[in-house]
Amino acid sequence: MTVDSSATTEQQPRTPAAGTLQIQLAMLTALAGGVLSLGSYLGNVALLAAVGVVQLLLILSWLFGTSVPGRRGGLVLAVLAAGGADAAIMRWPDSGYSPVLGVLGMAVPLLFAHQLSRGVVRTRVLESLADITVLLIAVVALAGLLVLRRQSNGDILTPAVLGAITAGLVAAHFTDAVLPAPRFDPQVDRGLPAVVVGVLAGALVGMLSLHRVIDLAGGRGAFVGASIAAVACLLSIGAAFSGVRTSLAPAGTAGPAGPAVRLRPVAAVLMTVALSTPAAYVLVNALSG
Template sequence: MYPSTPPETGRDSWPETGRDSWPENRTGPAGPHRAPDPRGRPAGPDPRSPLDGPRGPEASRHGAGARSGDGHRSVDGHRSGDGARGIDGPRPDGEVDGDLDGEEELPPVPVRRLLSVAIAGFAALLGVGLIFGAQTAGPGARLPFAVVVFGVQLLFVLAWTMAMRPPALPLVGGVAVAVAVAADAAAVLPQIAALAPLGYVAAGGFLLGVLGQLVRRADRARVTESLGATLFIVVGVVAFGTLIVLSRIPKGTQAIFVCLTAAAVALAVARATDAVLPWPRLAPQVPRGAAGVVIGAMLGTLAAGILGSYLVAFTPTSGALVGLVAAAAAALADLAVGYAEAGRLMAGEPPTMWVARHMQGPLGGFALAAPAAYAMSVFFL
């Protein structure tokens, strides 16, 4: 026990036992004691003190334990020490720091080999039909090729409207079919082959879709979604009409032969490779492999280069260059369709019609390869 204050100072000595306090008017490390009661009660700690505990030098021995020692209660009333939660201490059982470690991942979509082979066959047949249709077109006989293109346009409208399911589906489908007829007529009838009439048809079809959407009050709330679907389908339909315009210019038929062959080979090989070697997976929800896309584009370019060595209007280099653009465009469009379908399924939307869903990729690939073939022919041939 430490010695108390000397008596000559006029202050009471420290009690050997008892409880002390920290009053509000404390001026020293010990704090004043209560004055002796006139009725004879001994002096002691102030009962108004909010805290208890040893005072003076003895507090230095108990301060650490009273505030943050093992198993003691601190000034603010919280437990601290072993097993307690401090500012940076462990959280209670079952509680995880920050965000969750990871959301529950969806199981990967399996690759259906027979389906991949079937889609590869459809892409090959589609390419053969367009190529042979272009070969039947002559200077005064564009109508047979226009009929072939119109059939492909109808398949495109059916597949993409059923896949995108815009709010006013009959209206969007009807406008797309009307645009297909007008685009083919605009490609066949003018005396001079040009893309300007096709641009006017596309703008008019989109404007017609906007007006039809605004008239329908039931679907006006989803007008943005419907207009986006209308624009996409109208542009795709008009893109096939560029093949008719390309068949009317010099070297156009040979360009169609080279470009569509490259696109068909790229699509068919990519899908067939997915049936054998779908690796590495580009995404767990997309049943496609990177090997198929790369090999398909390479073989499509090779096929175009070989054809370029036999055609009068091409060389192996120009054929490979034109074929590379067409093959890459078709392969990437087909791959983008897979990602779009996976996004719709992950968003909770019901799957589309089985046939339309698997026709989308090849149709979208040829729809993108057609204007690419026209652009390469005009700029490089």
């Protein structure tokens, strides 16, 4: 008996649930971006509080939404890393991301110690180590918003960066809800038009919000916004691939209505926003000199 290999690459049919999921992701993105933008508008302390809330939600949704092995220890490590990164950056705001590197450096031996401490229940070690490492990188990456806010013109740059990320992702998700074709992969309900629309939305936000910054006036502001949105959209597609390629449902979860399934969209959105932050920080500082 022979198997037709083309059957495995056949494009999955479009379902109403797929479009609903994209709308849900768009709304979650708008909410997360709105909270961070409001915090950046109100000042450094308000932004610190907003970043802390988003970090906590990311930790909980990632650990319990993806059924990470060893999540109790991972919870402790992630909270310590987030708090340490925020405190270090508030203490040395002129050092950029350097304090964060110190936090990550201290986290490395703790990651291995955590795996050793799991004892006889130490299963899926590589999966646990990888998932918790990605989480630590994401929560400390969010602290870059605190650095950007305390720079020159930070009151303009930070909301602009968050606006480009949010607008790009929201536009991309709504586009995928309507037209997810041509798809990047037959099994992933994400298409190229969404990335194009997201980049255009980010460019518009960048042009409108950065025209007051002399170094980023005109085309530079649009380029920064488009580049940030492109990074965010591609990371979002990567999150979609991760959800398809791995089995994340925890043991004992009853069908698609399990709590882990409900937390996955939150984890995907917050992870995308968090990992977009370092790229946005580098782009803004590279072009603003």
